[in-house]
Amino acid sequence: MIRIILNRIAISIPVLLIVITVTFFFIRLAPGGPFDTEKAVPPEIMKNLNEYYNLDKPVFSQYLDYLKNLIKGDFGPSFRHSNRTVTEMILTGLPVTFELGLYALFIALFIGILAGLSAALKPNSLRDYIPMSFAMTGICMPTFLLGPLLVLVFGIWFEWLPVSGWNTLNGDKILPSITLGTAYAAYIARLTRGGMLEIMYQDFIRTARAKGLSEIIVVTRHAMKGGLLPVVSFLGPAIAGLLSGSFVVETIFQIPGLGRFYVQAAFNRDYTMILGTTILYSTLIISFNLLSDILTTWLDPRLRDNEAV
Amino acid sequence: MIKFLLNSIIILVISVAVLSSCSGDKKTNASEETKNQILHIGNGTEPQGLDPHVVTGIPEFRLITALLEGLVTEDPKTIEPMPGAAESWTISENHKTYVFKMREGAKWSNGDPVTAHDFVYSWKRLITPGLAAEYAYQLFYLQNAEKYYKGEITDFNEVGVKAIDDKTLEVKLNNPVPFFLSLLYHHSLYPVHKGTIEKFGKIDSRVSKWTLPGNFVGNGPFVLKKWDINKIIVVEKNPLYWNAPNVKLEEIHFHPIDNEQTEERMFRSGQLHVTSTVPSEKIEGYKEKSPELINIDLYMGTYYYLINTTKKPFDDPRIRKALAMSIDRRQIVEKVTKGGQIPAYALTPPNTMGFTPKAAIPYDIEGAKRLLAEAGYPDGKGFPESELIYNTNEGHQKIAVAIQQMWKNALNINITLSNQDWKVFLDNQRTLNFVLSRASWIGDYPDPNTFMDMWVTNGGNNHTGWSNKAYDNLIAKAAEAIDQKERYDYFQQAEEILADEVPIIPVYTYTRNYLIRPEVKGWYPNILDHHPYQHVYLEEIN
Numbered sequence: 001m002i003r004i005i006l007n008r009i010a011i012s013i014p015v016l017l018i019v020i021t022v023t024f025f026f027i028r029l030a031p032g033g034p035f036d037t038e039k040a041v042p043p044e045i046m047k048n049l050n051e052y053y054n055l056d057k058p059v060f061s062q063y064l065d066y067l068k069n070l071i072k073g074d075f076g077p078s079f080r081h082s083n084r085t086v087t088e089m090i091l092t093g094l095p096v097t098f099e100l101g102l103y104a105l106f107i108a109l110f111i112g113i114l115a116g117l118s119a120a121l122k123p124n125s126l127r128d129y130i131p132m133s134f135a136m137t138g139i140c141m142p143t144f145l146l147g148p149l150l151v152l153v154f155g156i157w158f159e160w161l162p163v164s165g166w167n168t169l170n171g172d173k174i175l176p177s178i179t180l181g182t183a184y185a186a187y188i189a190r191l192t193r194g195g196m197l198e199i200m201y202q203d204f205i206r207t208a209r210a211k212g213l214s215e216i217i218v219v220t221r222h223a224m225k226g227g228l229l230p231v232v233s234f235l236g237p238a239i240a241g242l243l244s245g246s247f248v249v250e251t252i253f254q255i256p257g258l259g260r261f262y263v264q265a266a267f268n269r270d271y272t273m274i275l276g277t278t279i280l281y282s283t284l285i286i287s288f289n290l291l292s293d294i295l296t297t298w299l300d301p302r303l304r305d306n307e308a309v
Numbered sequence: 310m311i312k313f314l315l316n317s318i319i320i321l322v323i324s325v326a327v328l329s330s331c332s333g334d335k336k337t338n339a340s341e342e343t344k345n346q347i348l349h350i351g352n353g354t355e356p357q358g359l360d361p362h363v364v365t366g367i368p369e370f371r372l373i374t375a376l377l378e379g380l381v382t383e384d385p386k387t388i389e390p391m392p393g394a395a396e397s398w399t400i401s402e403n404h405k406t407y408v409f410k411m412r413e414g415a416k417w418s419n420g421d422p423v424t425a426h427d428f429v430y431s432w433k434r435l436i437t438p439g440l441a442a443e444y445a446y447q448l449f450y451l452q453n454a455e456k457y458y459k460g461e462i463t464d465f466n467e468v469g470v471k472a473i474d475d476k477t478l479e480v481k482l483n484n485p486v487p488f489f490l491s492l493l494y495h496h497s498l499y500p501v502h503k504g505t506i507e508k509f510g511k512i513d514s515r516v517s518k519w520t521l522p523g524n525f526v527g528n529g530p531f532v533l534k535k536w537d538i539n540k541i542i543v544v545e546k547n548p549l550y551w552n553a554p555n556v557k558l559e560e561i562h563f564h565p566i567d568n569e570q571t572e573e574r575m576f577r578s579g580q581l582h583v584t585s586t587v588p589s590e591k592i593e594g595y596k597e598k599s600p601e602l603i604n605i606d607l608y609m610g611t612y613y614y615l616i617n618t619t620k621k622p623f624d625d626p627r628i629r630k631a632l633a634m635s636i637d638r639r640q641i642v643e644k645v646t647k648g649g650q651i652p653a654y655a656l657t658p659p660n661t662m663g664f665t666p667k668a669a670i671p672y673d674i675e676g677a678k679r680l681l682a683e684a685g686y687p688d689g690k691g692f693p694e695s696e697l698i699y700n701t702n703e704g705h706q707k708i709a710v711a712i713q714q715m716w717k718n719a720l721n722i723n724i725t726l727s728n729q730d731w732k733v734f735l736d737n738q739r740t741l742n743f744v745l746s747r748a749s750w751i752g753d754y755p756d757p758n759t760f761m762d763m764w765v766t767n768g769g770n771n772h773t774g775w776s777n778k779a780y781d782n783l784i785a786k787a788a789e790a791i792d793q794k795e796r797y798d799y800f801q802q803a804e805e806i807l808a809d810e811v812p813i814i815p816v817y818t819y820t821r822n823y824l825i826r827p828e829v830k831g832w833y834p835n836i837l838d839h840h841p842y843q844h845v846y847l848e849e850i851n
Contacts, residue, residue, distance in 0.1 A: 032732025037365055038749075040739065040769035041443050044459055048441035052515055077516045082358040084538065092538055148570065155578055163578040164571055166540070251568045254575065256539035264355065264567070269732050 005294065012286045019282045020070070020275065024063055027274050034079040034269040053079060066275070075276040080268045086276035093258035094280070096166060100176060100249070100257060101242040107181030108188055108238070113231070115185070116192020120227070121219065123197060131189060138186030147179040147252040164254035176253040180246055184238050188231055196227035229300055236292030240285040338579040343828045343847040346559040351572040351584040355539050355565040359520040361496040362435045362442045368585070370496050372563055375544050375842050376527040377499040380409050380428065380478070381490055385844040386833045388755060390490040394423055394500065394528060395478070404485030404791050409478040416549045417502050418525075418532045425472035430512075431500040433465050439513030444497035447753075450489065452481045485791045488662075488756035494839070495753065502526040530556045530843040539565055550843075557831075557846035576824045582847070583832075584824040589704050592648050592822055602824050605649040606834035609658055610751035610819035611760065612650075614697070614712075617744050618812055619774035622693070627684040629811035633670045634677035635719035636712055638816060645711050646704070648822045653815035655804050657760045661836070664757045664797050668808035670815070674719045681720055689721030696725050699747035700734040708816070709747065738772045748772070751819070755837060757800045758787065764812065775812035 035041060035049050050056045054065065069076060075086035115131035122128060154175060155163035162169035166176075199205065200223055208218045247259030258277060265273035342349060353368040361373050382393035395409035415423040436445050436458045449455040452469030456462045469481030482489065492498065505526040506512065509519040518524055525533040530552065531544035542563040546556055564581065566572040569588045575581050587595065587603065595603040616623050616632070623629060638652030651659070655666035678688070686692045697713065699705040706728060713724045724745070729737065737743050750770075752759040762768065762784050766776035780803055787799040807813070821838045831844040 030732070031736035032730075032734075033736075035443070036732055036735045036739070037443070038735065039365075039753075040772075042446055042769055045441060045443060045445055048438050049443070052439070052441045080357050081355075081538070082360060082363050082515050083518055083520045089538060148574070151574055156574065159578070162580070163574045164580065168541075169580075252571055254540075254564070254566055254568075254571050256537060260539055260567070267731060 001297065004297070005290070008290050008293070012290070015286065016279065016282055020067075020279060021063070023275055023278045024066065025059070027269065027271055028059055030269065032269055034271060036269075070279075075279075076272040078265075078270055078273050080265075080270040080273070086272050089261055089273065090258065090276055090280060093256065093261045096255060097243055097246055097250070097257035097259060100166075100173070100180060100246055100255060101239065103173060103177035104180035104184065104242050104246075105239065107177055108184035108242075109231075111181070111185040112188025113192050113228070115189040116231075117196060117219070119189070119193040120196030120200065123193075128193075132193065135186040135189040138182050139190075141183070143179050143183060143248045144252065146182060147175070147249060150175050150179060151252070164252075166253070166255040166257075172253075176249050176255060179252070180242060180249045184242065187234065187238070191230040191234055192228065195230040196223060199223045199227040202226075225299060229296060232299060233292055233296045235295070236289040237285075239288045239292075240281075243284055244281045339582050339826055339828070340579065340849070343582075343849055346557055346847055348558050348561045348583070348829070348842075348845065348847060349581045350561060350563050351566050351575065351581050351586075352542075352563040353565070353585045354567050356542070359525065359533070360515075360517070361499040361501065362431070362440060362444070363515055364496070365443050368563075368565070372542060372544070373496040373499065374529070374839070375531040375561060376525065376529045376533060377496070377501075378529045378550075379493045379495075379499045381493045382841055382843075383491075383494055383839060385831065385839075385841050386835065388491075388835045388837055388839060390493070394428075398490075404487070405482045407480040407482070407489065408473075409480070411476045411478065412551055413476070415528065415551045417528050418547050418549055419502070419505075420549065421502070421504070421526075422475075423500065423528050424475040425478035426475065427500045427503060428478050429470055429472045430503045432470050432498070433468075434501065434506070434512050435497055436468070437513045440515060442497065444495070447492060447495055447497045450482050450484065450486050450492070452483055484788050486788075487791070487793060487796065488754050488758065491754040491756065500528060502528075531558075531561060534560070541565075552843060556843045558842060561842060573824070576826075581824075582826045582829050587822050587824050589646065589648060589822075595824070601827055604821070604823050604825050604834070606821045606838065607651070607658070607836055608751070608819040608821040608838055609661060609755065609836040610749060611653055611656055611658060612708075612747075612749045612816045612819060613653070613656065614814040614816065615738065615743075615746045615748045615773050616812055616814065617741055617746075617772075617774060619741060620744055622684065622686070623695075623744065625684050626810050627680040628686075629814075630670070630809075631677040631680040631684070631720060632716065633811045633814040634673050634680070636715055636814065636816065637672060639672075640715075641708060641711055642817050645707050646817065649820045650817040651820075653818045654808075656807055656813065656815050657757045657800070657804065658752075658818040658836070661752070661757050661760075662755045663793075664800060666804040667801055668804040670808050670811065677719060681722075686722075692720075692722040694723045694725060695744045696727055697745040697747070698727050698729055698734060698737060698743045700731045701728045705747050712816075741772065741774055746772070748813070749819070752837075757797070758784075761787070761800050761803050764807065771812075773812040775810065777806060777810060780806045780810075 035046065054062060077085050078089060115135060119128040119131050151163045154161045161175055162172040165172040205218060205223055208222045246257055247263050250257040250259045261273065262277040265277060339349060352371060356369045356372055357364045357366065359372060359376065361377055378393045380393055380395040381390040383389065384391050394412055394415055396412040398407055398409045400407055411423065411425050417423060432448055434440060435442050436448050436454050438458055438460060445458050453462060453467045454469065457465060457468050471479045473479055505519045505524065509524060510517040522533045522536050530547055530550045532547045534545045535541065535543040543560055545560045546558065547553060550556065569586050572584050573588055573591060576584050592603065616629050618624055642650040642652055654669035657664060657666050659665045681689065697709055699709050709726050713726060716722055716724055738746055750760060763770045764775065765771065765781045765784050783799045783803045787796045790796040790799065825832065827850050828847050829845065830848050831846050832840050
């Protein structure tokens with residue numbers, strides 16, 4: 001088990017290096033630089049700007065400099081926001097995105113597992129069809145539609161909840177968390193249903209029932225551990241998706257999270273900021289995938305015994 | 310089971326409510342904040358920074374005018390220059406020497422006096438090559454400033470700005486520049502506090518912490534109180550400002566909002582007093598249902614199409630003119646943009662400080678067809694399919710589609726459309742890697758020169774490859790002229806050349822469309838969309 005984990009960590013280092021290298025060179029290939037503006041900057045000023053940020057050096061030596069600083073933990077200054085470093089900006093955005101992702105994950109798991117269970121325990125009945133058609137709608141409905149819709153109903157018509165903000169008005173975290181969580185709730189519902197249906201026809205469930213256990217015990221003690229396996233393996237990508245995919249929700253609700261920093265950086269060609277956030281996101285995705293693999297192994301005896309995985 | 314589901318939904322709602330209510334203490338809404346004289350403004354994208362010598366955008370400009378004050382400020386109604394950090398000034402007869410008398414008792418927010426030396430230091434900083442200030446060229450009107458910037462001279466004393474004593478600043482210009490006082494509104498010419506700059510870095514440090522709350526020292530009507538990136542910037546009244554007794558607002562909250570739909574929803578739910586823009590598809594609804602909330606002011610900017618005159622067949626002025634003559638601009642502003650814009654038949658917006666171009670490109674489809682035929686493409690036969698580029702934006706797309714159709718109908722020529730990411734788009738314009746391109750220009754200062762001097766041969770913003778000796782001469786002559794009428798005559802002639810040669814196709818004159826609550830007072834429409842905050846206040850409406 002420990003060997004697997006160590007193995008995976010070792011593999012992730014070259015993966016990160018490749019991500020850094022590809023990002024570094026690709027953003028420089030993209031037309032337009034960080035200082036291109038609608039009103040042309042005279043060439044002599046552009047020259048000084050490039051010197052200031054070492055953009056006049058050969059690209060490869062810039063790359064080596066970047067790696068050197070990175071090892072020291074220095075992501076460099078933001079090209080656009082002249083009074084902030086990339087590290088500072090990430091540290092302000094990341095906790096917000098994490099918090100939002102956490103609430104959304106709770107909502108997704110709660111609704112998703114309940115709906116999935118309800119469907120799996122009585123398949124092909126109304127209790128299956130209704131939650132599952134909701135799930136289908138949830139998957140199909142993009143957040144940029146659901147968000148404004150919720151705002152319109154709860155923020156503007158009923159005036160129950162604030163339409164935007166984060167930590168400024170009472171209840172301003174509710175709508176964004178629901179918006180972000182819903183799409184994942186739908187996936188989780190479908191995964192739960194599938195996983196549970198498969199398990200419920202297994203022999204050991206019949207044995208458990210034959211022992212005279214109540215249905216609740218059968219479901220919670222015996223079936224759920226195996227039936228939720230697909231959900232657990234989905235958690236890694238889901239958390240990564242919640243963190244990196246929160247941009248739309250952050251924009252709709254005016255939330256100062258990392259997603260907005262990331263997209264703004266890409267539009268502005270803020271090279272250091274793009275690299276910093278990309279490295280961070282890749283690290284997060286790699287770690288959460290690893291974490292969900294470990295959890296899956298722990299839950300699934302078939303995998304646990306097979307060291308080769 | 311249904312009961313179970315219902316229960317769980319209730320638990321969920323409660324748990325989310327509990328999670329969210331851990332934070333947040335007060336209910337902000339425009340009407341409550343009005344009582345406290347706290348103005349909430351939607352301010353576009355997150356500002357790059359607050360260093361007046363480094364930043365370039367309009368959101369930054371709005372913030373900096375609250376925090377710093379230049380030699381002159383502007384009248385909120387007429388945008389005429391008014392005394393600011395300078396109490397008065399005299400202009401020499403040849404209009405090349407300005408002497409500013411600094412205001413007695415003007416102070417920085419840390420209590421230091423504001424002196425002529427502060428301006429010398431600040432202007433030196435702007436043209437210090439190492440700072441690489443994008444707006445350094447705003448000072449190139451001063452004697453030797455450009456040479457200093459390029460390193461041809463290294464002694465700053467030779468540059469045309471000098472502190473004769475603490476209270477007297479002398480400025481020497483290369484040419485009589487009639488709009489020089491208006492240039493002084495621009496944030497790049499605002500002063501910075503020397504002690505603060507040097508405490509957090511050197512004169513040429515672009516990356517510096519001096520602009521953060523707690524560090525920032527300014528001389529404007531407001532001081533920086535709070536700055537949460539991508540969330541809010543708060544400024545509060547500066548008690549040391551020379552005109553503080555007449556400043557009525559207690560605080561201004563600038564909300565950085567990139568998304569215009571989000572901004573509109575915030576306005577509708579009462580979180581904002583003023584927005585920075587309004588989604589174009591919502592303009593009509595506001596005009597019908599609540600016209601008191603929407604503001605449509607004429608703006609000193611022109612929306613136009615660039616033509617790459619180095620590409621065949623667009624090197625032929627007849628073709629360019631045919632394209633320009635076959636656009637029905639009235640249709641565009643009435644049916645497409647719908648924001649009160651004015652059709653533009655010449656480049657400079659009408660009544661720019663008393664200048665209205667006499668030249669006009671006619672709307673004349675028959676004439677356009679004739680020109681096209683003369684140029685060798687009767688009824689558009691054989692005309693190569695050409696591409697029109699624009700930066701990704703629904704508004705630009707709608708206009709492009711309309712014009713594409715007009716050209717097809719009138720001239721029977723095929724234009725393809727291509728939308729591009731902003732930076733890609735700018736790069737293509739700069740390298741002349743396009744045939745036709747959408748563009749716009751918002752005047753830097755209230756004078757026709759800001760529109761006219763772009764099109765001189767090899768001008769930095771002349772992305773057309775167009776060059777005309779007579780035009781260059783007229784602009785050079787206008788720069789030397791002192792008499793306003795004489796200058797405007799040169800500009801009229803220059804407009805004639807533009808209308809005849811058509812390196813660009815003017816489409817419409819901009820309007821500034823935004824939402825504003827009736828509680829906001831002291832906010833006047835003007836062509837620069839400048840609203841000095843020391844004159845703004847809030848008044849409850851019953």
